[in-house]
Amino acid sequence: MKIRLQLFEFEDLPWFPRVIRAGMMDYLRFMISLLGTYQPIVPQLRDAMAKASTSDLLELGAGAGGGTEGVLRRLHAIGLPTARITLTDLYPQPAAWQLLAARTPGLTYEASPVDATAVPATLTGFRTIFSAFHHFPPSLAEAILADAVQQKAGIGVFEGAGKHWLEILLAWTVLPVAQLLFTPFMRPFRLSRLFFTYLVPLIPLFTIWDGTVSILRMYPPAQLLALAHRADPQRTFEWQAGKVRHWWGPEVTYLIGVPRSK
Template sequence: MKIRLQLFEFEDLPWFPRVIRAGMMDYLRFMISLLGTYQPIVPLLREALAKANAAELLELCAGAGGGTEGILRRLRETGLPTARITLTDLYPQPAAWQLLAQRNPGLTYEVAPVDATAVSTTLAGFRTVFSAFHHFPPPLAEAILADAVQQRAGIGVFEGAGKHWLEILLAWTVLPIAQLLFTPFMRPFRFSRLFFTYFVPLIPLFTIWDGTVSILRMYPPAQLLSLARRADPHNTFDWQAGKVRHWWGPEVTYLIGVPRLQRT
């Protein structure tokens, strides 16, 4: 599927109820962690960190932090024991992040809002964006990359899908059933999550819509590279984009940019 449709997701709308958005983000975090969605990109990320001489990751648009602790744990187990991650978002979720930080030494978070298109110079680290880059139309997506280029901060963009019609079918069938089965086991516990899943099922319904639109809004690798080249007109970064496949089938789409060594 090479087309990209700039549709809307409910979670992006400013009037959308926070309680429903939080429930959707909790589900996304739980499933990404349970399935190890981003484990296939750990070798690519570790290689990029080595090239950038970095061990600190700055996660932008972190949402509820889905998959973050698994990535941090795997990085530390495979040759980068000093790896650290700081979670940030324009709409911070400290309640969800605090739970992750308590379980994972080396994981911290920023309570103040962070704009991914204009990151403060006080927030250092190799930047990552998981499951969120598709939310941004091309001008803003390019601005995220351009800000990293301007500050000479390496960046990795990762989407937990390969942009296939089969993934849309899964979003309509298997994943809603999984949501109904696993919601009672999600932490931190929220009565509102149970209420809006089982009694008034707004969380599952909006999750189906947003999950479908997320796939349709995703940038395929060729478009990611095109955005990167526009964001880096002087060719100061090394860029690579593509897909990697999980051992059980699903793909992860990625774009990675590392600053080239400056000549003295």
């Protein structure tokens, strides 16, 4: 699927209820962690961090932190034992992040809002964006990459899908069933999550819509490279984009940029 439709996701709307957004993010974090969605890209991320001469990650648009624990542990296991990660978001979720930080060595977070298009210079490290880059229209997506180029910060953009029609079918069928099954086991525990999943099922309904739109809004590798080249007209970074497949089938779409060695 090469088309990209700039539709809207409810979680992006400023008036959208925080309690519903948090429930959706909790589900996304739980499923990404359970399925190990981003494990296939860890070797590429490790190599990019080595080229950028850093063991620190700065996650932008972290949401509830989906997949972060698994990625960090895998980095520790394959040659970066000192790797650390700081979670940031324009809509911080300290309650969810505190839980992750308490059980994950090397994981911290920034409690203040952080705009991915204008990251404060005090927040350093190799920038990552998991499951969030599709939220940004081309102008803002390009601005995110341009800010990394301007500050000479390596950046990796990762989407846990390969942009296929089958993935939309899964979003309509299998994943809603999984959401109903797994919601009682999600942490931190929230009565609101149970209420808006089973009694008034707003969380599942909005998740189906946003999950479908997320796939339609995803940038395929060629478009990711085009954005990167517009953000870096002087070609001061080395850019690569593509897809890697998980051992059990699904793909991860990625863009990685690292400052060129002088």
